[in-house]
Each structure stands twice: as C-alpha cells, then as structure tokens.
Amino acid sequence: MPATSTDQVESVRLIDVARVAGVAPMTVSRALNRPELVRSDTAKKVLDAVRATGYVPNMLAGGLASSKSRLVAILLPTIANSIFSDTVQALMDGLNASGYQTLLGLTGYSTSQEETLVEAILGRRPDGIVLAGTSHTEATVERLTKAKIPVVEIWDLSDKPIDMVIGFSHEQVGVEVARHLLAKGYDRFGVVSVDDPRGLRRCRSLIDELADHGKTSVPFEVLPAPATLRAGREGLSRMLATECPQIIVCSSDTLAQGVLAEAASRGLNVPRDLAVMGFGDLSSAAHVYPALSTVEVDGASIGKHTAAALLARFAGRRDTALAGGRMDTGFSIIDRESA
Amino acid sequence: MPATSTDQVESVRLIDVARVAGVAPMTVSRALNRPELVRSDTAKKVLDAVRATGYVPNMLAGGLASSKSRLVAILLPTIANSIFSDTVQALMDGLNASGYQTLLGLTGYSTSQEETLVEAILGRRPDGIVLAGTSHTEATVERLTKAKIPVVEIWDLSDKPIDMVIGFSHEQVGVEVARHLLAKGYDRFGVVSVDDPRGLRRCRSLIDELADHGKTSVPFEVLPAPATLRAGREGLSRMLATECPQIIVCSSDTLAQGVLAEAASRGLNVPRDLAVMGFGDLSSAAHVYPALSTVEVDGASIGKHTAAALLARFAGRRDTALAGGRMDTGFSIIDRESA
DNA sequence: CTGTTAGCGCGTTCAT
DNA sequence: ATGAACGCGCTAACAG
Numbered sequence: 001m002p003a004t005s006t007d008q009v010e011s012v013r014l015i016d017v018a019r020v021a022g023v024a025p026m027t028v029s030r031a032l033n034r035p036e037l038v039r040s041d042t043a044k045k046v047l048d049a050v051r052a053t054g055y056v057p058n059m060l061a062g063g064l065a066s067s068k069s070r071l072v073a074i075l076l077p078t079i080a081n082s083i084f085s086d087t088v089q090a091l092m093d094g095l096n097a098s099g100y101q102t103l104l105g106l107t108g109y110s111t112s113q114e115e116t117l118v119e120a121i122l123g124r125r126p127d128g129i130v131l132a133g134t135s136h137t138e139a140t141v142e143r144l145t146k147a148k149i150p151v152v153e154i155w156d157l158s159d160k161p162i163d164m165v166i167g168f169s170h171e172q173v174g175v176e177v178a179r180h181l182l183a184k185g186y187d188r189f190g191v192v193s194v195d196d197p198r199g200l201r202r203c204r205s206l207i208d209e210l211a212d213h214g215k216t217s218v219p220f221e222v223l224p225a226p227a228t229l230r231a232g233r234e235g236l237s238r239m240l241a242t243e244c245p246q247i248i249v250c251s252s253d254t255l256a257q258g259v260l261a262e263a264a265s266r267g268l269n270v271p272r273d274l275a276v277m278g279f280g281d282l283s284s285a286a287h288v289y290p291a292l293s294t295v296e297v298d299g300a301s302i303g304k305h306t307a308a309a310l311l312a313r314f315a316g317r318r319d320t321a322l323a324g325g326r327m328d329t330g331f332s333i334i335d336r337e338s339a
Numbered sequence: 340m341p342a343t344s345t346d347q348v349e350s351v352r353l354i355d356v357a358r359v360a361g362v363a364p365m366t367v368s369r370a371l372n373r374p375e376l377v378r379s380d381t382a383k384k385v386l387d388a389v390r391a392t393g394y395v396p397n398m399l400a401g402g403l404a405s406s407k408s409r410l411v412a413i414l415l416p417t418i419a420n421s422i423f424s425d426t427v428q429a430l431m432d433g434l435n436a437s438g439y440q441t442l443l444g445l446t447g448y449s450t451s452q453e454e455t456l457v458e459a460i461l462g463r464r465p466d467g468i469v470l471a472g473t474s475h476t477e478a479t480v481e482r483l484t485k486a487k488i489p490v491v492e493i494w495d496l497s498d499k500p501i502d503m504v505i506g507f508s509h510e511q512v513g514v515e516v517a518r519h520l521l522a523k524g525y526d527r528f529g530v531v532s533v534d535d536p537r538g539l540r541r542c543r544s545l546i547d548e549l550a551d552h553g554k555t556s557v558p559f560e561v562l563p564a565p566a567t568l569r570a571g572r573e574g575l576s577r578m579l580a581t582e583c584p585q586i587i588v589c590s591s592d593t594l595a596q597g598v599l600a601e602a603a604s605r606g607l608n609v610p611r612d613l614a615v616m617g618f619g620d621l622s623s624a625a626h627v628y629p630a631l632s633t634v635e636v637d638g639a640s641i642g643k644h645t646a647a648a649l650l651a652r653f654a655g656r657r658d659t660a661l662a663g664g665r666m667d668t669g670f671s672i673i674d675r676e677s678a
Numbered sequence: 679c680t681g682t683t684a685g686c687g688c689g690t691t692c693a694t
Numbered sequence: 695a696t697g698a699a700c701g702c703g704c705t706a707a708c709a710g
Contacts, residue, residue: 013703024681029705039679054485059462060402061703064686069399071463074443079427085419092445101459104413104443106431120440123398124410146393257596261628264603289600352687363697368689378695400687403702407689 012055021049032057063125071126072310073103075114077133077196080226081254084132086281086299087154087306091130094307098314100127107132109196109225115140122147128310134158134165135197150313152306155297156198157328164319166305166327170198173295173331174205177277180333181247182213186275190245191220192235192255194227199251202279206249219243227251232258233265240266246275253280256292290336297331305329351394360388371396402464410465411649412442414453416472416535419565420593423471425620425638426493426645430469433646437653439466446471448535448564454479461486467649473497473504474536489652491645494636495537496667503658505644505666509537512634512670513544516616519672520586521552525614529584530559531574531594533566538590541618545588558582566590571597572604579605585614592619595631610675628675636670644668 018025023042030037031046038046049055063069072095076084092102103124105117115137121129122143128150134157136144144151144162151163158165181189189210193203200222207218221238223231232255236248250256256278260270268274270291278292281299305319305327312319321327357364362381369376370385377385388394402408411434415423431441442463444456454476460468461482467489473496475483483490483501490502497504520528528549532542539561546557560577562570571594575587589595595617599609607613609630617631620638644658644666651658660666 011703014705015703025703026682026705027680030680033705037679042680054482056458056461056482058403058464058703060399060408060464061686062705064397064399064403064688065703065705067686067705078424079418080421080424082419082421085417088418089445092443096456096459099459101463102443104431104441106428117435119395120435120438122395124440125397125399143393143395265628290604350687354687364687365689365698366696369696372689376695381695397687400702401689403704404687404689406702 011058012053014055014057017046017049017053017055020053021045067125069125069127070100071103071124072100072128072130073105073121073124073126074130075105075107075117075121075132077107077109078226079106080228081252083227083252083254083280084155084299087303090300090303091307092303094304094311098311100310100314111135111137111140115143118143127314128152130154130306130310131162132156133198134161134167136162150310152309154302154306157326161325164309164322164325164327166302166309166322166329168297168328168331170201171205173279174202174207175209176333177202177249177295178206178209178213180335181249181277182210182215184335186247187215188244188246189215189218190239190243190248191218191250192223192232192239192248192259193220193251194223194225194231194255196225196227196251199227199279203249203251219245223255227254229254229258229261231255232260233262235259236262247271247277248274249277251279253278253294256280256294257289260289260292293336294334295331296334298329302329350397351392353394353396356385356388356392356394359392360384406464408464408466409439410442410463411439411467411469412444412460412463412465413469414444414446414456414460414471416446416448417565418445419567420591422566422591422593422619423494423638426642429639429642430646431642433643433650437650439649439653450474450476450479454482457482466653467491469493469645469649470501471495472537473500473506475501489649491648493641493645496665500664503648503661503664503666505641505648505661505668507636507667507670509540510544512618513541513546514548515672516541516588516634517545517548517552519674520588520616521549521554523674525586526554527583527585528554528557529578529582529587530557530589531562531571531578531587531598532559532590533562533564533570533594535564535566535590538566538618542588542590558584562594566593568593568597568600570594571599572601574598575601586610586616587613588616590618592617592633595619595633596628599628599631630675632675633673634670635673637668641668 014025014028018028028046031043035043107114118140130152132155134153153165154167156167157169191203193199221235236259248259256276259276263270263274276292278294281297309319353364353367357367367385370382446453457479469491471494473492492504493506495506496508530542532538549557560574562574575598587598595615598615602609602613615631617633620636648658648661
C-alpha cells in the first residue's frame with residue numbers, strides 16, 4: 001500500500017515539522033505558541049509543514065517542559081441534576097476560548113470521594129481547580145493550598161475560602177424565602193429536600209426562620225440524593241400522609257417538578273389547593289410552570305465569572321471583580337403563585 | 340515561620356521520595372505502579388516516604404515517559420439535557436475505578452466544533468475517546484483513525500464505525516413507536532422535536548412509517564436545541580394553533596415534560612384529551628407521570644459497557660461482548676397512557 | 679528574529 | 695529484587 005503524505009505510523013514530532021519547514025525546532029514551537037515572535041513568512045512555512053505532516057503537539061511534553069498544563073479540573077457532586085449545567089457550560093466555553101481544557105470529576109456529594117479525586121487530579125498538574133461547594137476535608141484543603149494553583153469554590157460562600165469563592169449564601173436563601181412566604185400570609189408549611197449539603201442548609205435555614213416567627217414543628221421530608229422527579233413525588237406523598245400544608249418548599253427545581261406531578265396525579269390544583277416553591281437556575285422550571293414560585297440563581301453567570309477569574313490569574317493578574325477573593329452573585333425570588 | 344516536614348515550596352519529585360526512603364528513584368516508581376515487583380518491606384519504606392513528603396506523582400512526566408496518559412476524553416453535545424447523565428456517570432465510575440480520568444468536551448451538536456475539540460484533545464494523548472453519536476466530519480474520522488487509540492461511538496449505531504459502537508438504532512425507535520401507536524388505534528398524530536440530529540432521525544423515521552400506513556402530512560414542529568421544558572411548551576402551543584392531534588410524540592423526555600406542562604396549563608387532561616409520548620433514559624419522567632408513555636433507553640448500561648470495552652482494550656484484550664466492534668443495547672417502549 | 683543547549687520528571691531497558 | 699543510564703517531546707534561557 002502506497003503511503004500518503006499524511007500517514008502517521010510513528011507519531012509526528014516537533015522536530016519532524018522543523019525538518020520539513022527547514023527551521024529549528026524552537027522556531028516551530030514559537031510559531032505555534034507565540035506567533036508574534038516570528039516573522040510572518042517563517043510562520044507560514046511552519047504552518048504549511050504542520051499541515052503537510054499532520055502534526056498534533058504533544059501537550060504532555062509541552063506541559064512538562066513549561067509547567068503549564070492548560071488544564072482546569074472541575075469537581076461536581078453529580079451531573080444528573082441539571083442545576084450546575086449552565087455553570088459548567090459557561091465555564092467551559094470561557095476556558096476553551098483561551099485554549100484550556102477541562103478535567104471532570106464527580107464527587108457524589110462525598111467529601112472523602114472529593115479528597116481522592118483531588119489527589120488524583122493534582123497529579124495532572126492542572127493550572128486551576130473549580131470545586132462545587134465550600135465544605136471539604138482538611139486533607140483536601142491542605143493539598144489544594146500546597147498546590148499553589150488558583151482554586152475557585154463555587155455555588156456557595158465561605159468565611160475562609162481556600163482561594164477564591166463565587167457564589168451566594170444558602171442560609172440567606174432560606175431566610176428570604178421564609179420571610180417572603182410569611183408576608184404572603186402562608187400559615188401551614190411543608191419542606192421537601194434531598195440529602196445534599198447545600199439543599200439541606202437552605203431548608204434548615206428556612207425552618208429556623210419560620211420558627212423565629214412562631215411556626216414551629218414544620219414537617220420536613222428528606223430524600224436521598226440526587227434530586228429526581230421521582231424523589232419529588234415520593235416527598236409529597238409522604239408529606240400528605242400525615243400533614244396538610246398550604247405550601248411545599250423544595251430544595252431544588254427538579255424536586256419541585258416531581259411535587260407538581262404528584263399534586264397533578266392527586267387532582268390537586270396548584271397553587272389553589274397547594275402552592276409549590278422551587279430552587280434552581282434560570283433555564284429551568286420557573287418559566288414553564290406558571291403556578292410554581294422559584295428562587296432563581298444565574299448559574300451561567302457563576303460559570304462566566306469563574307472562567308474570567310481563572311484566566312485573569314493565569315495571565316498573572318488578579319480579577320478586579322473578586323474583591324477579597326470573594327464574589328456574591330446573588331439570587332432572586334420569582335413569585336408566580338397567586339394564593 | 341518554621342517549616343513543617345510537609346512544606347512544598349518546590350514540588351516534591353520522585354527523587355526526593357527516593358532520598359527519604361533510602362532507595363533508588365526507580366524503586367519508588369515500581370513501589371507505586373507495580374508493587375508486586377518490590378519486596379513488601381521496601382514498599383513500606385517507600386509509602387512512608389511518600390506520606391512524609393506529600394509526594395504527588397507528576398502524570399505529565401509519567402505519561403510522556405510511558406506513552407500512557409490514563410486519560411479518556413468524552414465528547415457530548417451538551418450536559419444541559421440530562422439524557423446522557425446516566426451514561427457519563429457509569430462511564431466515569433468504571434474508568435475511575437481503574438485509575439483513568441476524564442476530559443470533557445462539549446460540542447453543542449456541531450460536528451465542526453467536535454472537529455476542533457478532537458484536535459485539541461488529541462494533543463493530550465488520551466488513551467481512549469468516547470464520542471456521542473456516529474456522525475462526524477471527515478477530518479475528525481481521519482484524525483481519530485490515525486491516532487490509533489480505542490474510539491467508542493455511543494448512543495447510536497453505524498455501518499462503518501471508526502472503531503467500536505455501543506448504542507441502538509434511532510430509525511428503529513421511530514418505526515416501532517409508529518407501529519405501537521397505530522396498533523393502539525391513534526389516528527391524528529403530532530410530532531415535536533428539537534433540532535438535534537438523533538432526535539430528528541427518530542421523528543422522521545416515525546413520520547415515514549406513519550406515511551407507509553396512510554398517515555401523510557403529520558404536523559411536525561422543530562425547535563432549537565437544547566431540549567428544555569420551555570421548548571416543549573412552545574412546541575405544543577404552535578402545534579395546537581393549527582392542528583388537533585390525539586397524541587404528541589416528542590424527541591425527548593424533557594420536551595415531553597414541557598408538553599405536559601403546556602397541556603396542564605390549558606386544562607387538557609392527559610391522556611384523555613391529549614396523549615404524550617417521550618424518549619429518555621431510565622431515571623427520567625416515565626416513572627413519574629403515569630399518563631406519559633416513553634421509549635426508555637438504559638443509559639447507565641451504555642456507560643458501563645463503554646468503560647468495559649475501553650478497559651479491555653487498554654489491557655490489550657478485545658471485549659468479547661463487542662462482536663464486530665458493535666453492540667446494540669436496545670430500548671423499550673413503556674406504555675402508560677390508556678386511550 | 680532565530681538557533682543552541684539543557685533539562686522538565688518520569689518509565690523503559692538493561693545490568694546487577 | 696534493585697539500580698544506572700537514557701530518552702520521551704517539548705520549551706526556558708541564553709546566545710547570536
């Protein structure tokens with residue numbers, strides 16, 4: 001079989017391109033990574049040689065030599081729940097545009113699994129790490145601190161961030177939802193949550209605030225993570241077995257959709273017979289179910305700011321928007337029910 | 340400030356661990372990667388030294404030296420749609436357990452974006468690549484072929500796979516749904532899809548099959564990807580502006596949920612006034628909305644088989660379950676409506 | 679603007 | 695069972 005010019009039995013190296021282009025290997029490297037340092041006509045010769053040979057730079061070698069991997073790791077509890085999807089999308093878009101790629105790790109809401117993943121991932125010498133949440137094992141924090149790379153904790157706040165934090169206060173969500181609903185005159189509350197740390201904090205904070213206003217013993221159903229439609233149905237079923245709330249507050253939008261489904265199958269009119277409140281990002285249920293109130297978080301904005309903060313650091317700058325290493329992106333309560 | 344024993348101003352290397360353990364660097368490498376080749380007492384010395392120094396192996400250097408990156412790349416259209424989440428979860432779990440990590444790439448349903456990502460990702464010298472779908476640019480196929488690494492195309496089938504394929508026939512889904520619904524006596528159909536290649540193929544195949552049975556001019560609404568609840572609402576709204584179908588077939592479960600929401604807001608009883616059919620994986624809507632029929636795909640199984648196929652190849656074996664490089668995981672129609 | 683030298687941190691290969 | 699020499703493919707630092 002005749003070999004074509006782009007056959008690649010043994011992988012093409014920088015030196016092969018240099019030979020074809022008639023320049024030194026270093027010039028090829030520069031033409032590819034810092035084109036502003038070479039004359040445009042030699043750059044052209046190099047690029048022609050790259051195309052002719054089908055050269056693909058070996059970033060393992062490049063990373064080893066330069067101590068820059070152009071890799072960012074993202075650790076999430078799960079991707080089953082879509083709550084982080086806008087964030088991840090925006091983050092990856094921002095990073096990709098600057099030539100960075102993303103290592104994904106799934107922690108399953110377990111800090112010990114996160115610890116294992118962090119150790120494995122640090123072996124890749126990522127240029128930065130993004131963690132969902134601000135609760136980690138001591139070992140995780142220590143390793144991350146020693147790694148001396150930018151770390152962004154997202155979707156939460158913290159008094160002592162490892163490095164940078166971009167998120168909002170889940171306690172404040174709970175408090176504001178409680179006050180909002182009390183102001184609307186609700187008296188009998190029910191809370192349904194999955195067993196995820198931030199969701200639980202939102203719900204507990206809400207329950208505490210209700211207690212401060214005289215509403216004690218608010219019924220509270222907790223289901224195993226991750227949040228699914230089925231968990232929402234199950235949560236409402238259990239709740240209605242013994243209670244008769246006017247409004248159900250859910251730890252996430254997916255859960256709220258499950259509650260809506262269960263309510264529908266029982267012939268309940270939402271919000272007349274039962275009001276429902278969810279929590280999620282902008283692309284989710286709030287704009288679809290008119291009867292559903294929701295706390296909305298702009299997940300894409302978190303991702304965008306995270307990418308910007310990391311890229312600023314990679315460029316040796318400090319993101320000016322991140323005063324004190326911390327940025328509160330806020331949230332808003334969208335009220336759709338009319339009870 | 341006094342330095343503790345685990346300070347890591349300059350990163351700890353293999354040679355540092357060797358010095359502390361009183362052995363040669365090579366012995367440390369073996370103790371870590373092939374423990375069966377060293378005596379257990381020297382292995383212990385090494386492990387103690389690793390802990391004392393806080394050593395984290397540099398996988399860039401290791402990968403360069405061994406030509407094994409222990410990295411697998413996954414390319415998906417998006418993570419907004421949860422349809423792939425079970426697959427990704429199962430795949431990552433299987434891979435992680437064997438020390439592999441995952442690079443994530445989002446193609447946004449664009450083959451040219453996929454091409455760009457493939458090129459960038461091949462620079463990391465991944466040990467394997469997983470692609471959602473079997474439709475790619477010529478350049479993508481050529482690069483992947485030349486890379487000489489295991490490639491798994493998932494969630495679809497193909498007559499000429501790049502390497503391995505694990506999925507099912509989307510045309511067959513359409514045909515079987517059509518026959519199923521015809522057998523149930525439906526006469527007036529409506530189809531709502533998002534603009535995603537596989538979803539469109541399912542729907543077109545269904546429409547063709549309906550035409551073969553005399554049902555021509557089936558109304559067909561196509562909305563921009565990704566599939567969201569809102570798109571589903573919009574799809575039904577447009578459909579009902581001019582048509583009066585008995586059943587709406589949707590290209591995905593998320594879309595179907597949007598259709599359900601719109602139906603509910605119009606006071607339509609599902610399935611009495613309007614039946615709805617979705618498509619998705621096992622964790623989704625079918626088990627929650629009793630009135631919703633669904634084509635169910637076991638996404639977790641696809642992920643599990645994909646991990647197994649890759650790991651078999653890494654070990655130099657050929658996965659026996661993958662006869663001819665191709666595995667059809669099938670799907671099933673879950674019928675919930677009672678019209 | 680371009681080339682040369684040296685070495686990133688590790689695993690392969692061979693020797694012991 | 696352990697060690698020494700070498701090179702993986704690339705870029706930093708310096709020289710010209």
